Amino acid sequence: VNRRSLILSACVRAEFHTLLLISLYLLFAGHNQPGGGFAGGLVAACALALRFAADGPDALRRTVPVDPFVVLGTGLLVALVTAIVPLTLGGSLLDSASVELDLVALGHTKISSVLAFDTGVYLVVLGAALLLLEQFGGAEPEPVPATDALVSSTDEEPRR
Amino acid sequence: VPGSLVGVFSPRPLEAALFVLILGFLLLACAAPVLTKWLGPRVFLVAALAPAATLAWTLRAASRPARDVAVESVSWVPALGLDISFRVDGLTLLMLGLVSGIGVLVFLYAASYMHAGPGLGRFVATMLVFTASMVGLVAADNLLAVFLFWELTSVTSFLLIGTDDDKAAARSGALQALLITGAGGLAMLGGFILLGQAAGTYSMSALLADPPTGTAVEVAVVLVLIGALTKSAQVPFHSWLPRAMNAPTPVSAYLHSATMVNAGVYLVARFSPAFADTGAWRPLVIGAGVGSLLIGGYRALRQTDLKLVLAYSTISQLGLMMILFGVGTEATTFAGCTLLLAHGVFKAALFMVVGVIDHQTRTRDLRVLDGLGRAWPLVTAVAAVSAASMAGLPPLFGFLAKEEAIASIGDVADGWGTSLLLAVVAGSALTVAYSARFVWGACGPQQVRVIRDQDYRRPDSVVPSTWFVAPAAVLAAASIVFGLFPGAIGGAVERAVGSMWETTGHHLALWHGFNAALAWSAVAITAGGLLFWQRTAVERVQASAPQLPSAQRGYERSLKGVLGGADVVTGVVQHGSLPIYLGVILTTFALGAGVPLLGGVELPPLRLAHSPLQLVAGVVIVVAAAGAALVRRRFAAVILVGVVGYGMAAMFLIQGAPDLAITQLLIETLGIVVFVLVVRHLPARFEPVTLRGSQVPRVLVAVASAVVVFVVTLAVGGRQDRAVAEEYLARAYPEGGGNNVVNVIIVDFRGFDTLGEITVLVIAALGVASLVGVKRRQRRASVPAVGTGPDSSRDAIGGVNGEGAS
Numbered sequence: 003v004n005r006r007s008l009i010l011s012a013c014v015r016a017e018f019h020t021l022l023l024i025s026l027y028l029l030f031a032g033h034n035q036p037g038g039g040f041a042g043g044l045v046a047a048c049a050l051a052l053r054f055a056a057d058g059p060d061a062l063r064r065t066v067p068v069d070p071f072v073v074l075g076t077g078l079l080v081a082l083v084t085a086i087v088p089l090t091l092g093g094s095l096l097d098s099a100s101v102e103l104d105l106v107a108l109g110h111t112k113i114s115s116v117l118a119f120d121t122g123v124y125l126v127v128l129g130a131a132l133l134l135l136e137q138f139g140g141a142e143p144e145p146v147p148a149t150d151a152l153v154s155s156t157d158e159e160p161r162r
Numbered sequence: 163v164p165g166s167l168v169g170v171f172s173p174r175p176l177e178a179a180l181f182v183l184i185l186g187f188l189l190l191a192c193a194a195p196v197l198t199k200w201l202g203p204r205v206f207l208v209a210a211l212a213p214a215a216t217l218a219w220t221l222r223a224a225s226r227p228a229r230d231v232a233v234e235s236v237s238w239v240p241a242l243g244l245d246i247s248f249r250v251d252g253l254t255l256l257m258l259g260l261v262s263g264i265g266v267l268v269f270l271y272a273a274s275y276m277h278a279g280p281g282l283g284r285f286v287a288t289m290l291v292f293t294a295s296m297v298g299l300v301a302a303d304n305l306l307a308v309f310l311f312w313e314l315t316s317v318t319s320f321l322l323i324g325t326d327d328d329k330a331a332a333r334s335g336a337l338q339a340l341l342i343t344g345a346g347g348l349a350m351l352g353g354f355i356l357l358g359q360a361a362g363t364y365s366m367s368a369l370l371a372d373p374p375t376g377t378a379v380e381v382a383v384v385l386v387l388i389g390a391l392t393k394s395a396q397v398p399f400h401s402w403l404p405r406a407m408n409a410p411t412p413v414s415a416y417l418h419s420a421t422m423v424n425a426g427v428y429l430v431a432r433f434s435p436a437f438a439d440t441g442a443w444r445p446l447v448i449g450a451g452v453g454s455l456l457i458g459g460y461r462a463l464r465q466t467d468l469k470l471v472l473a474y475s476t477i478s479q480l481g482l483m484m485i486l487f488g489v490g491t492e493a494t495t496f497a498g499c500t501l502l503l504a505h506g507v508f509k510a511a512l513f514m515v516v517g518v519i520d521h522q523t524r525t526r527d528l529r530v531l532d533g534l535g536r537a538w539p540l541v542t543a544v545a546a547v548s549a550a551s552m553a554g555l556p557p558l559f560g561f562l563a564k565e566e567a568i569a570s571i572g573d574v575a576d577g578w579g580t581s582l583l584l585a586v587v588a589g590s591a592l593t594v595a596y597s598a599r600f601v602w603g604a605c606g607p608q609q610v611r612v613i614r615d616q617d618y619r620r621p622d623s624v625v626p627s628t629w630f631v632a633p634a635a636v637l638a639a640a641s642i643v644f645g646l647f648p649g650a651i652g653g654a655v656e657r658a659v660g661s662m663w664e665t666t667g668h669h670l671a672l673w674h675g676f677n678a679a680l681a682w683s684a685v686a687i688t689a690g691g692l693l694f695w696q697r698t699a700v701e702r703v704q705a706s707a708p709q710l711p712s713a714q715r716g717y718e719r720s721l722k723g724v725l726g727g728a729d730v731v732t733g734v735v736q737h738g739s740l741p742i743y744l745g746v747i748l749t750t751f752a753l754g755a756g757v758p759l760l761g762g763v764e765l766p767p768l769r770l771a772h773s774p775l776q777l778v779a780g781v782v783i784v785v786a787a788a789g790a791a792l793v794r795r796r797f798a799a800v801i802l803v804g805v806v807g808y809g810m811a812a813m814f815l816i817q818g819a820p821d822l823a824i825t826q827l828l829i830e831t832l833g834i835v836v837f838v839l840v841v842r843h844l845p846a847r848f849e850p851v852t853l854r855g856s857q858v859p860r861v862l863v864a865v866a867s868a869v870v871v872f873v874v875t876l877a878v879g880g881r882q883d884r885a886v887a888e889e890y891l892a893r894a895y896p897e898g899g900g901n902n903v904v905n906v907i908i909v910d911f912r913g914f915d916t917l918g919e920i921t922v923l924v925i926a927a928l929g930v931a932s933l934v935g936v937k938r939r940q941r942r943a944s945v946p947a948v949g950t951g952p953d954s955s956r957d958a959i960g961g962v963n964g965e966g967a968s
Contacts, residue, residue, distance in 0.1 A: 028824075033900035036820040038908060044828035051835045071931075074924050085917055114899055116909045119916075123909075126920040130927040131832060137934040138839035 014056040021049035039120030043127025070133035077125025084119040187294035195283030206273035213265030220258040243364045249303035252661035257300035260506045264420045267633035272412040274630040292318035305354040305364045316343040323409040335405035342402045350389025356382035373436035380441030394426030394480045397453035401713035407469045411517030420506035431487040435662045438490030447488030452585045454481025459592025468516045468526040492663040497566035499655045504563040508551040511637035515545045522624040524617040528603025535605040537622040542605040544638040551641040553597035559644040569679035594690020748867040756870040766880035783809035804834040821904040
């Protein structure tokens with residue numbers, strides 16, 4: 003049974019990439035303006051949730067052909083490495099360094115090593131959301147048993 | 163830090179080379195699996211280079227003057243006082259010589275013993291890591307580093323015992339060894355920390371030069387001794403060693419006779435000059451030593467598995483070493499060091515012989531073996547010489563050690579000296595008896611003709627190659643050479659003793675004249691010979707004697723007790739009912755935060771709202787929250803909870819916190835999506851709420867926590883101190899390099915917290931994946947069973963949530 007909404011699907015198609023761009027903007031701008039890796043990752047996750055809601059789990063899998071575990075692991079690894087690298091350079095854990103650059107078209111920019119850490123956070127948030135969508139959204143639910151049966155069998159029953 | 167490495171390496175090249183050696187071992191261990199694919203069992207010939215290099219290093223270091231003791235260290239975790247520092251003195255050289263010398267031979271032996279197979283690469287690598295940790299253990303000067311290497315030997319021993327991991331006996335034996343030695347190691351760590359705190363240093367040499375005193379130190383010494391006694395398989399912790407015989411024989415020959423089990427003895431030897439007079443030292447060490455000496459010898463006499471004969475014999479011999487080092491005089495230490503070497507040499511050779519027998523004939527049951535003496539003259543000679551050395555027959559190395567032991571114990575003037583001497587002589591008699599039994603059982607005629615083993619291959623049909631026997635033959639030759647020419651090894655012993663005691667110029671010698679020790683030796687040999695001669699009578703007595711309390715059963719019972727206890731505690735703590743979990747959490751919160759509030763709290767003047775917008779947001783939140791609690795449809799409740807969140811986001815925005823607002827908004831949105839996905843699996847409605855007597859506690863908990871939250875929120879508003887925010891605001895740009903303070907806090911000031919939080923997030927995601935995965939599998943499994951209905955596959959989430967929401 004096709005219960006998808008054509009309108010929703012079309013809207014999502016229109017705004018999906020904009021949302022991803024916004025999420026990247028939040029990630030990059032986060033150090034000086036509202037945003038950051040956490041918020042950026044959440045926006046990206048919301049974009050994927052929209053795609054999921056509009057076109058179903060298969061479309062989501064086509065959009066992000068990467069295993070959520072890989073995204074999670076990469077994020078954690080990036081954050082950990084960024085945290086540890088300063089130790090090997092004689093600094094302390096999570097020390098940061100920054101480079102100021104004049105990018106011709108984009109103007110004066112400062113790139114901080116903090117960005118790498120924030121990217122790790124971004125990826126972990128994104129991976130967790132992907133995993134949740136995939137795990138809970140995968141299969142259509144089975145018909146749920148009647149309420150009475152559920153109540154009588156689970157009420158106050160210790161579960162081991 | 164790289165700079166300090168350079169600083170350490172330049173002045174003392176010899177000690178620095180020890181770091182390089184250990185690193186080399188570890189690199190070789192990493193390469194071993196690849197090399198194994200290439201070379202098969204011949205990889206051991208390459209791996210033998212590692213102990214060979216150590217042996218060469220040891221001989222080179224031994225050529226320096228004895229007073230030349232150097233400490234070299236690399237600071238590792240300065241905050242914990244943990245350095246990897248090596249101190250090479252006489253005792254260390256003695257141990258290194260033992261570890262590396264026997265190591266070379268065991269590796270060469272393993273090249274013939276082990277077969278190519280999928281686990282071989284891992285086995286070689288583990289053996290190398292073990293060798294490296296053993297070298298580190300005897301050379302380390304920092305107590306915490308000693309502990310680290312100590313545990314590494316326990317872990318590698320665990321892995322090596324469990325080499326045949328498809329055999330249940332090997333797995334449980336490995337686990338038993340790990341649990342017992344690991345528990346002992348933890349006790350020892352506690353002792354080390356107490357000692358380090360009392361002395362103000364974790365450097366072993368500094369600690370032993372100026373030992374602290376006091377009750378804490380007496381407790382610490384007991385803890386350290388527990389570690390040493392478990393590692394050296396002393397009564398009552400000895401049960402793991404016989405079970406460890408499930409390991410391949412090279413492991414038994416190396417770890418469980420000549421090196422790892424000596425670690426406990428080594429530690430006792432190190433500590434005895436400083437702590438032998440402290441508290442429970444002598445009762446504990448000597449008690450365990452005498453018990454092990456006699457019980458090990460008694461048990462060895464009744465084993466029919468040759469490897470078990472040797473295992474119990476090791477327990478017994480280690481017991482004697484414990485006695486010698488535990489007494490703690492210069493003479494007994496001298497005897498102990500000699501025995502340490504002699505035992506390593508003859509016991510490794512005997513294990514190798516058993517391995518050859520097992521490998522060729524496929525049995526090591528001394529009741530089955532037959533005709534080996536005629537068929538394999540070289541093996542028989544090696545076994546006879548090594549066993550004679552173990553029995554302490556002249557003119558072998560073992561005889562020298564036993565003479566020194568008896569003489570030094572005989573010199574102990576105290577009242578208990580005589581009884582100790584009798585115990586040692588009795589132990590020696592038992593040793594003579596089981597040594598004879600070993601040779602007779604392995605190489606003599608078959609003893610009981612009824613026993614047949616269909617796997618058994620007659621020795622004359624499977625003569626071992628010379629290379630297979632050669633390592634054991636080298637060790638047997640060493641037993642003879644060191645016995646006849648004590649000068650060859652005496653220097654090392656004297657140097658080891660000299661590194662701990664003022665020496666009196668005692669020398670190792672084969673002939674000290676007709677003295678009491680020689681007489682006692684004769685008594686022991688005669689008594690042992692009698693025991694062997696009357697072996698059938700002895701067996702009958704042993705069989706009818708009342709069973710001693712078994713350490714094995716004690717271990718099993720305590721393991722069962724621990725697991726049962728964990729089961730009970732888990733059953734109580736992890737009850738599984740969501741209302742109870744929530745109730746505990748909320749009650750704890752209400753009491754923890756509420757009780758301090760009872761003491762009186764200064765509340766700021768109450769205002770309805772700071773702005774009209776705030777009032778609107780507040781009303782929305784309150785209405786949505788009340789609605790969420792009252793509606794009967796799950797879906798509606800989810801949406802209303804989301805509305806509460808959006809209201810909070812609005813509140814943040816009004817207060818001027820855009821970051822919080824954005825995050826809250828996004829989290830709410832995503833939360834609703836996930837909630838909706840989950841709600842699909844649940845009944846559409848909550849069960850009807852009717853107020854019953856049993857719900858009164860729930861109401862009380864709910865009201866109490868609500869009141870506490872309200873008051874706490876108000877009280878926070880009446881803060882008197884300067885806000886933390888001011889400092890963060892001031893430091894954000896100069897130190898964090900960012901204008902967004904919230905972000906700077908997240909990634910910089912509290913960056914470590916963030917690291918922890920994303921780790922938790924990953925773990926939570928994995929938890930979700932595994933829980934949902936389990937549910938899916940259960941559902942799939944229950945599908946074919948027609949008519950089971952929904953009960954078997956009822957999802958845990960649905961049941962718990964339904965209950966909790968009521």
